[in-house]
Amino acid sequence: MHGSGGRIWWYVPAMTGDRSERDPYLNHWADHAADKTLRAHPDAKRIVVAAGITPSGVVHIGNFREVITVDLVARALADRGVDVRFIYSWDDFDVLRKVPKDAPEQEMLTESLGKSIADVPDPWGTHDSYAAHNIARFEDSIGPLGIEPEFIRQHAMYRAGKYADGIRAALQNAGKIRDLINAAREATGARTRIADDWLPLAGFCSTCGKDDLGFSYDGDWTVSVHCNACGHDEAVDLRKGGNLKLPWRVDWPMRWGYEQVAFEPGGKDHSSAGGSYDTAKGIVRDVYSWSAPQYVGYDFVSAKGQGGKLSSSKGGVVDVTTCLEVYEPEVLRWLFAGYRPNTEFAISFDLDVIKLYEDYDRAVRLAHEAEDGGKKDKKRQTARRVLELASVSPRKIVPGSTAPTLIAFRHLSTVLQTYDGDIRGTADYFVNSGELPEADRARFEARAQCVWNWVERYAPEDFRYRIRTEAVTREVPEAQRGPLQSLVEILEADPNATEASIGEKMKALSQSGVDMKAFFPVVYDLLLGRDRGPKMSTLLAIMTPARALPLLRPSL
């Protein structure tokens, strides 16, 4: 599912209402951002919110924060009865500055340094360009999350001449822009100033594709370009488009004006004084007659165990796809919705995954509880609002309605392993046992897949087990022979044993004086090759006596 441009997605207002009314329930940070945006544009019929990322490397989970931040604010705006247009600008007219280490074709990439990433061939050979490869991977990955912006490719916009007016305005106001940037420099104590003959222009040679260019401007639509790399000279008519573009600091405010952007977040690298947002604010006002969008600065996301900022140029980057292998889409959204944008946090792949799922499940239950006018209502409301925003497709949660059945991650991991990862079989088990309504099966299977991925790829050794495929014969201590014999008899007598029936017999065994603490390790060893394991009755019922007996009998 690639955004090929031209497709437009609208968020349909979920409810109508007076936008000036302040509903205390709408109290999430995305709600505050939405309110702020509406206050800045009180008469707008439609609000444009924007995200933008450079696909100069793997688009990772840190970049994702930009997108989810906009999506959540778009939802909040829609909840206020506003039409929202969510655009996503791929800054793929960027320069290839570094050779990505993890890519093949290192030689080709090295030769391509200085070219536009939209023109660098895809080293993996699966897409039209290096940029297109990164873009496709990301666009595909966010589909399951219910995020559907209108994707815009900067290189296509520039080449088609769409920004001709914007470029001309920048060139004609080059002095003003220089002054704005220089003023910001001085204010922050920077020593360097922009040269007096500097033009807000960048681009690529149309002969050799490199970005080492010199410009002169005729004051209207024509720019003369000289390539320092290959010596090529040409005159470019801005109206016809081509390979010229604005440098980042000017490109950003130009696009704000072009798209009438009212809200756009930024990473903290843009957020400081003298940084790009700061100067863009002045430029959009003085050159493009538009006001800077409402802004939320967001902090970085790391992956637990990797630490620090995620950089696309380093290896071991965690992307959305990787996260979705372990986190259900709604759980992932919920994580990002739960943290305020300006807090840094880590996506965990270790034991914390269990805790996060438990927290999420608890939040779901809390959100569905009926309100009772008590102190806890506020927590119920908060949980409800976060979950509404986190839901993959917009939905409202009615207090007092039945919560979906969610099987706890830990429990699921146990049963799933007993079933060797057979998700359908595990689902049948839960349905038959009455723990899972048939209606919640699809959701269950999605979670089960995540659990299994986690068990296989990330779970600590202690957590993993496999039922023996071949029996071993052990010298069973004298004291455990009797109990083992009894267990075998119990299983032989009841080939269709259930968890409950086995549980009852085990209880009887325990009451008859058997020391279960000493006995269980013997059984676990015979079945699993370890001295601890899932609850015995569950394990035996799921694996069935038919499978358990051959593993137990040889040691009698």
Added chain:
RNA sequence: GGGCUAGUAGCUCAGCUGGCAGAGCAGCUGACUUUUAAUCAGCGGGUCGUAGGUUCGAACCCUACCUGGCUCACCA
């Protein structure tokens, strides 16, 4: 050098634009028990980084400082 941000319970974080410090996990106690860090009930736990200031009232606003993180200075 400039800027931003964080510092709240052992840990991870809330604290809704000033109104009695809070959740989860961990810990402790008890109950129960068929043991992957089971379940249920209950309890304890914080000088809100430091020092001042504003206010009837400050975790929240102001000032200075300490510590950590990040970021900016013709790269997008």
